[in-house]
Amino acid sequence: MTLDFSQLTAKFTDSGLEFVMIGGYAAVSHGSSQVTRDLKIYAVLKEENVELLRRALA
Numbered sequence: 001m002t003l004d005f006s007q008l009t010a011k012f013t014d015s016g017l018e019f020v021m022i023g024g025y026a027a028v029s030h031g032s033s034q035v036t037r038d039l040k041i042y043a044v045l046k047e048e049n050v051e052l053l054r055r056a057l058a
Contacts, residue, residue, distance in 0.1 A: 018044040018049050
């Protein structure tokens with residue numbers, strides 16, 4: 001299955017995962033016209049959050 005970035009972030013958000021998104025794609029999602037085509041996603045590494053991340057990526 002191929003996901004685009006908006007689908008991936010929607011899965012994370014819908015799952016209740018605590019995360020931040022940084023990079024060009026994050027900037028574009030907030031209205032920037034400058035695209036660097038990079039994306040970094042950082043998740044809080046608490047036990048319950050790691051389980052949410054596993055489920056979202058499954």
